[in-house]
Amino acid sequence: MDQAKLEQNYDRYKSYGYGEELLPKKPEQRDWGMSNYITLWMGAVHNIMSYMTVAGFFVLGLDTTQVLFAVMLSAIIVSAFYALNGYSASKYGLPFAMLLRDSFGVKGAIIPALIRGLVAGLVFFGTTTVVGAESLNVIFARFIPNYMDLGGGFTLFGLAFPTMISYAILWTATVLLFLGGMKTLGKFGNWSSPVVYVFIIGAAVWAIKIAGGFGPILEYVPANPSSSPLVFIACVSALVSNWAGPVVNMSDFTHRAKSPRAAMIGLPVGFILSYILFAITCVALIAGTEIAFGEPIFNIVHAIDKIENTFAVVVLILALNVGAIAFVVFANLLPAGLQMSSLFPKKFTVKTAGVLTAVVGTLILPWKLVESTTTLFYFYSFIGSIFGPIAGIMLSSFFIHRKRVLNLDNIYVPAGSNGEYKNGYNPVAMAVLAVSFILPMSGAFLKGIPFLVRMNDFAFFSGLIVSFVLYTIFSKTLKSSQLN
Numbered sequence: 001m002d003q004a005k006l007e008q009n010y011d012r013y014k015s016y017g018y019g020e021e022l023l024p025k026k027p028e029q030r031d032w033g034m035s036n037y038i039t040l041w042m043g044a045v046h047n048i049m050s051y052m053t054v055a056g057f058f059v060l061g062l063d064t065t066q067v068l069f070a071v072m073l074s075a076i077i078v079s080a081f082y083a084l085n086g087y088s089a090s091k092y093g094l095p096f097a098m099l100l101r102d103s104f105g106v107k108g109a110i111i112p113a114l115i116r117g118l119v120a121g122l123v124f125f126g127t128t129t130v131v132g133a134e135s136l137n138v139i140f141a142r143f144i145p146n147y148m149d150l151g152g153g154f155t156l157f158g159l160a161f162p163t164m165i166s167y168a169i170l171w172t173a174t175v176l177l178f179l180g181g182m183k184t185l186g187k188f189g190n191w192s193s194p195v196v197y198v199f200i201i202g203a204a205v206w207a208i209k210i211a212g213g214f215g216p217i218l219e220y221v222p223a224n225p226s227s228s229p230l231v232f233i234a235c236v237s238a239l240v241s242n243w244a245g246p247v248v249n250m251s252d253f254t255h256r257a258k259s260p261r262a263a264m265i266g267l268p269v270g271f272i273l274s275y276i277l278f279a280i281t282c283v284a285l286i287a288g289t290e291i292a293f294g295e296p297i298f299n300i301v302h303a304i305d306k307i308e309n310t311f312a313v314v315v316l317i318l319a320l321n322v323g324a325i326a327f328v329v330f331a332n333l334l335p336a337g338l339q340m341s342s343l344f345p346k347k348f349t350v351k352t353a354g355v356l357t358a359v360v361g362t363l364i365l366p367w368k369l370v371e372s373t374t375t376l377f378y379f380y381s382f383i384g385s386i387f388g389p390i391a392g393i394m395l396s397s398f399f400i401h402r403k404r405v406l407n408l409d410n411i412y413v414p415a416g417s418n419g420e421y422k423n424g425y426n427p428v429a430m431a432v433l434a435v436s437f438i439l440p441m442s443g444a445f446l447k448g449i450p451f452l453v454r455m456n457d458f459a460f461f462s463g464l465i466v467s468f469v470l471y472t473i474f475s476k477t478l479k480s481s482q483l484n
Helices: 003-015 034-038 048-059 064-092 096-104 110-143 147-153 161-179 181-210 214-218 229-242 244-248 260-293 300-304 310-343 350-363 366-370 373-401 427-442 450-457 459-477
Strands: none
Touching: 034 260, 048 064, 048 110, 048 229, 048 260, 048 300, 048 310, 048 373, 064 096, 064 214, 064 229, 064 244, 064 260, 064 373, 096 110, 096 310, 096 373, 096 427, 110 147, 110 161, 110 244, 110 300, 110 310, 110 350, 110 366, 110 373, 110 427, 147 161, 161 310, 161 350, 181 214, 181 260, 181 310, 214 260, 229 244, 229 373, 229 450, 229 459, 244 310, 244 373, 260 300, 300 310, 310 350, 366 373, 373 427, 373 450, 373 459, 427 450, 427 459, 450 459
């Protein structure tokens, strides 16, 4: 689309009542270069939830070599999906909420937008914040005698009183950072990544040292080893699901790309390089502490608590929480705010929607989801089962059905218009979304059907493949006259 035509369309779309954040970005508004995408997730990669997920790999029986391979394979897969699902936005400058209209219809887009912005934002905010709160307990316990005995054993819906205090502190810090706006977030991102990296590297060095070198860590085998390729694939799927949210709404970042090339190269390079250090640090901390102290550790915070030097413990936990806050704000509160404000502009701003997400994300009792490896992987199976299908439909729609060409007049329509599809819903996309979610998710409950159980184990991949295939078949089979 040439600049003159874009300017003409931009003014017309603006006359329909679309806000600045929803309109396609003009050339002068595309200010993200390759370096922005290389550094996008550098700090957020090192969040406590990701470390717990990899610790679960050892619990399920993978050895160090298998874990390293699983982590790096996950990084390659995630970065590939980032590039693929971010391409259309980098080409046309469309934010996620509007891009969804091409696949799901003007009204149908509300459903996946709510799923991404609200459902995932709620769950990831709550789980990441409660895990971060548990890490703050470790710091407070080192300076406040009997901190963990505060409240005399009082709990509220299963959450201990000391953790309530830590949760409230971290919740407030996260929300205040989010409310600071994009300028504050940008400054936070600029200094947080170097801070995280300095202390993460220090933790890896410490863990390697107490284990007697990297050799023993590489040779480490868990107490109950598993050689099943199905377990390996399930672990990869779980870690991919941890980043499935940004996979789905990557267009919220790539629509500001100076060129498609900036995002297509920058995203994979940055994510894979970041994951190399993440992989080394994970296996060093998890395997190293077990080798040194003789006990398996699922919660990475407990591994850090083994460090005798209090200063090192404090700075490392704070560094991990910086990464966690970056993950929550950039990958959850911000998308939640963007989607809710775009869907209900009269009721929400980006900030009010983000705060609502933080409140409700606490009310769902997120600490129940991270009690064990089992509950954590059930959580990932749900996330994978819903995000995989959305990503699959979007990819099939743009690359197969649309042949990488979008008609923005079907996306930006006057108030009251249903756009390309009758009643505003693409029936193929809505049906495929339902089927592709139900199939893998049903495996979590129908344990007597091995095929569905396996689909649930690989939820993200199952949902994405099923939706991609079904949407490709039916969008080609059904004539447009049947859809309009």
